[in-house]
Amino acid sequence: MDQVSPSSLSPYRYFSVEEWSKLRADTPMTLSAEEVHALKSMNDPISISEAEAIYLPLSRLLSFHVEAKDKLYAVRSKFLGAKEGKMPFIIGIAGSVAVGKSTTARILTELMARWPGHPRVSLVTTDGFLYPNAVLAKEGMMERKGFPESYDVATLLRFLSDIKAGKRKVRAPVYSHLTYDIVPGETLIVDQPDILIFEGLNVLQTRDLPRDGKEVPFVSDFFNFSIYIDAEDDVIRRWYIDRFMSLKGTRFTDPRSYFHRYANIEDDEARRVAEGLWERINLVNLDENIRPTRPRADLIIGKAGDHSVNEVALRKL
Numbered sequence: 001m002d003q004v005s006p007s008s009l010s011p012y013r014y015f016s017v018e019e020w021s022k023l024r025a026d027t028p029m030t031l032s033a034e035e036v037h038a039l040k041s042m043n044d045p046i047s048i049s050e051a052e053a054i055y056l057p058l059s060r061l062l063s064f065h066v067e068a069k070d071k072l073y074a075v076r077s078k079f080l081g082a083k084e085g086k087m088p089f090i091i092g093i094a095g096s097v098a099v100g101k102s103t104t105a106r107i108l109t110e111l112m113a114r115w116p117g118h119p120r121v122s123l124v125t126t127d128g129f130l131y132p133n134a135v136l137a138k139e140g141m142m143e144r145k146g147f148p149e150s151y152d153v154a155t156l157l158r159f160l161s162d163i164k165a166g167k168r169k170v171r172a173p174v175y176s177h178l179t180y181d182i183v184p185g186e187t188l189i190v191d192q193p194d195i196l197i198f199e200g201l202n203v204l205q206t207r208d209l210p211r212d213g214k215e216v217p218f219v220s221d222f223f224n225f226s227i228y229i230d231a232e233d234d235v236i237r238r239w240y241i242d243r244f245m246s247l248k249g250t251r252f253t254d255p256r257s258y259f260h261r262y263a264n265i266e267d268d269e270a271r272r273v274a275e276g277l278w279e280r281i282n283l284v285n286l287d288e289n290i291r292p293t294r295p296r297a298d299l300i301i302g303k304a305g306d307h308s309v310n311e312v313a314l315r316k317l
């Protein structure tokens with residue numbers, strides 16, 4: 001019998017940055033260096049050359065997927081003999097805390113909004129669906145923020161289901177990193193986008209609601225395409241701690257910041273606080289809940305210690 005090497009069984013095709021960048025073909029760059037710079041998150045550098053090499057090919061691939069979905073939708077309508085409501089294309093972006101999901105989400109949002117036809121692209125983060133601190137504290141879950149049980153999954157699924165059904169003016173709750181809590185009474189209105197990017201730690205998880213024999217969907221059932229952003233644990237740890245130290249001198253100085261009490265402590269002590277948050281919460285969540293979902297993504301973006309992308313893996317169809 002022929003030997004089967006494990007790599008030949010991989011459901012992914014792997015690309016070096018050079019190979020991937022060629023798949024841009026003739027896709028024009030529609031963002032300036034200044035615009036790319038403005039889209040980056042704190043402590044997550046991205047250059048115009050990286051936006052071109054990584055995100056233009058991805059934008060091209062996604063445009064093909066959107067086109068294919070529209071064709072599928074048209075034949076389905078023909079089969080059903082009736083037009084269904086307008087259905088957006090939904091992209092999920094997953095990955096650890098501090099891995100740079102927000103930067104990727106923002107770059108993709110802007111690139112896609114500039115496609116010919118100017119689709120309406122909305123970006124929603126899952127933190128809005130966390131339970132408020134008052135609820136988490138009552139349940140003894142303040143050190144479980146970001147873990148599957150810290151989200152109101154029923155509300156999150158209702159939101160996605162309404163969006164997918166083409167409902168108008170769907171509301172999502174809003175989270176503030178400054179106050180570290182849900183903002184009471186504030187909502188984000190999503191109004192029939194052509195494309196929705198749904199970004200968060202948990203979007204590829206298969207933790208479900210009590211099913212009681214009913215067919216309850218997973219979050220990822222709503223996705224037309226999913227992306228996982230990856231880097232080595234030690235690297236993400238460093239990014240998390242570096243970001244905490246930058247925040248110490250910036251956002252934490254605001255008296256409204258949940259972390260204000262750390263703004264004036266010694267750097268060594270602040271570093272220990274950040275290390276503690278990483279080890280006790282975010283690393284555990286990464287190991288137990290987030291990285292195990294990586295093999296479910298359609299595309300994996302691998303990042304090196306300097307935040308640059310060093311590998312792209314695309315799921316074989």
Ligand SMILES: Nc1ncnc2c1ncn2[C@@H]1O[C@H](COP(=O)(O)OP(=O)(O)O)[C@@H](O)[C@H]1O
Pocket residue numbers: 041042095096097098099100101102103177178247251259
């Ligand atoms: N304590 C904080 N105060 C202010 N902004 C924060 C804080 N923590 C994270 N952020 C910002 O929130 C966004 C999301 O961060 P995170 O959930 O770690 O995901 P990622 O780094 O993968 O985008 C980032 O733009 C980050 O800079």
Ligand SMILES: CC(C)(COP(=O)(O)O)[C@@H](O)C(=O)NCCC(=O)O
Pocket residue numbers: 097125126127128145146147199200201202277278281282
């Ligand atoms: C708010 C988060 C759970 C991220 O939520 P997401 O948008 O991915 O749903 C995370 O940034 C966080 O605050 N984690 C708790 C531990 C910490 O303070 O780092």
